[in-house]
Amino acid sequence: MSQTRVLVSLAGAAISATTLAGTPDQDRAYAAELKADSLNKSSALESGSGLSAAEGDSKVVLGGFTQFRYTMNFRDDPSTGGLPHQSGFTNGFDAPTTRLQATGNVMSKDFTFKVEGNFNNSGEFGLLDAFSRWNFDGASSVIIGQFQNPLWREWSMYPKGSLAADTSVVTQVFNPGYTQGVAYNYRNDAWNFLIAADDGLQSGNTPYTTGSSDVTTNQGTSNEANIGVSARVEFKGGGDWKLFDDFSGWRGQETAWLIGLGGHWENDGNTSANSVQFQGQQYMLALDAQVEGNGWNAYGAFIWSGNSPGSGGGDGVNNYGVVLQGGYMFTDNVEGFIGWNGIFLDGAYGQGNDDNFNTGLVGVNFYPFAKSSAVKFTTDLQWFWNPVNDNVATRSLAATNNNVGLLPSSEDNEVAIRFQLQVSF
Numbered sequence: 001m002s003q004t005r006v007l008v009s010l011a012g013a014a015i016s017a018t019t020l021a022g023t024p025d026q027d028r029a030y031a032a033e034l035k036a037d038s039l040n041k042s043s044a045l046e047s048g049s050g051l052s053a054a055e056g057d058s059k060v061v062l063g064g065f066t067q068f069r070y071t072m073n074f075r076d077d078p079s080t081g082g083l084p085h086q087s088g089f090t091n092g093f094d095a096p097t098t099r100l101q102a103t104g105n106v107m108s109k110d111f112t113f114k115v116e117g118n119f120n121n122s123g124e125f126g127l128l129d130a131f132s133r134w135n136f137d138g139a140s141s142v143i144i145g146q147f148q149n150p151l152w153r154e155w156s157m158y159p160k161g162s163l164a165a166d167t168s169v170v171t172q173v174f175n176p177g178y179t180q181g182v183a184y185n186y187r188n189d190a191w192n193f194l195i196a197a198d199d200g201l202q203s204g205n206t207p208y209t210t211g212s213s214d215v216t217t218n219q220g221t222s223n224e225a226n227i228g229v230s231a232r233v234e235f236k237g238g239g240d241w242k243l244f245d246d247f248s249g250w251r252g253q254e255t256a257w258l259i260g261l262g263g264h265w266e267n268d269g270n271t272s273a274n275s276v277q278f279q280g281q282q283y284m285l286a287l288d289a290q291v292e293g294n295g296w297n298a299y300g301a302f303i304w305s306g307n308s309p310g311s312g313g314g315d316g317v318n319n320y321g322v323v324l325q326g327g328y329m330f331t332d333n334v335e336g337f338i339g340w341n342g343i344f345l346d347g348a349y350g351q352g353n354d355d356n357f358n359t360g361l362v363g364v365n366f367y368p369f370a371k372s373s374a375v376k377f378t379t380d381l382q383w384f385w386n387p388v389n390d391n392v393a394t395r396s397l398a399a400t401n402n403n404v405g406l407l408p409s410s411e412d413n414e415v416a417i418r419f420q421l422q423v424s425f
Helices: 003-021 024-046 169-174 241-245 392-400
Strands: 051-055 058-074 089-105 111-120 125-136 140-148 178-187 191-198 227-237 256-268 280-292 296-308 317-329 334-344 357-366 375-384 414-424
Touching: 125 178, 169 296, 169 317, 169 334, 169 392, 178 227, 241 256, 241 280
Parallel strands: none
Antiparallel strands: 051 058, 058 089, 058 414, 089 111, 111 125, 125 140, 140 178, 178 191, 191 227, 227 256, 256 280, 280 296, 296 317, 317 334, 334 357, 357 375, 375 414
16 A cells, blocks of 8 residues: 555544544534535646645645656667667657655745655656745745756756757756755846855765766766855746746737846865866856747747866866747647757867757647646657767767657757657646
């Protein structure tokens, strides 16, 4: 029996014992209270906002989402160890992302928390968010724990709010990951500002003794910095902040826009006694803009990532990424979208490693329940018109992460088609 069912059974037994011990009037009053509570929970589930339980000034909301996908990849016949494959066609089903989260507050509405974990397509569970937030004066708050490094919007809403089945290749390559630290956040009706002192890029789920690692693409696996500083400032015109949790602009929606600037700096020293590591500095800067109107949306992002090796020797590198995309609601339930993203690496990687990489995107979303993304069907096509293996960043991505639909290939014009169901609860 699952842990949830055990808890429900125990709660039911406790309720039954309490009801039997009460008077008839108490029984009727309590039954009415339970009925009202069950209706509230049912309504929450239907809206995809989770199941909540409250006691006194404390509250817990359980929720999450799941994605189930069928992918077809078309490429020229690849070879492994000199032996050709049977075909350049690869296809199959998988569940790329299943997330469970608990949010709420403890003893006061001003002290909130979030814990979120993810099952990947191999069934492995990993911790993502695990932080507490203490709110002051209605606008300022302090965040302590492990959290997503929110340098640009597409990464911040990954992958639930993505316009396509998943984020762009650019965001997959440059993503700053999760980090551990302390952050200050200020938000009013127009401005949102966050600054954090943290453990650096891609440092989630790492102990403080983890040494830094210089990754060829300047993005990372485990990376524990001496000190890192992340910041993000946003200004919006019109709409509520929640409007920008996804890219879609529903029919009848007011026009609203947002522009943001995110940055990160870290010093990577040989802090671990286990091995000699990369020593230097890493930087990241992201400028993006999002706009949603009456049945349409558009988004663009420019990302710069670089490093300065310092005492580690060698030359620094500067890499760039660009994302452009837009969508249009043909009906209240059907949304079409189109996009392009490109990766431009530093020439220091050398011939056969630094070629530009471009991706074209076209697709359609179907929402069974109008103006709600609680259930979402997506079909999209990505055209990778440069060889994957001639760009060291995409070559690494294709070897380690197949969520984007990218597979290793030395030829151009690889195509991936994805069919996905996403359900939020």
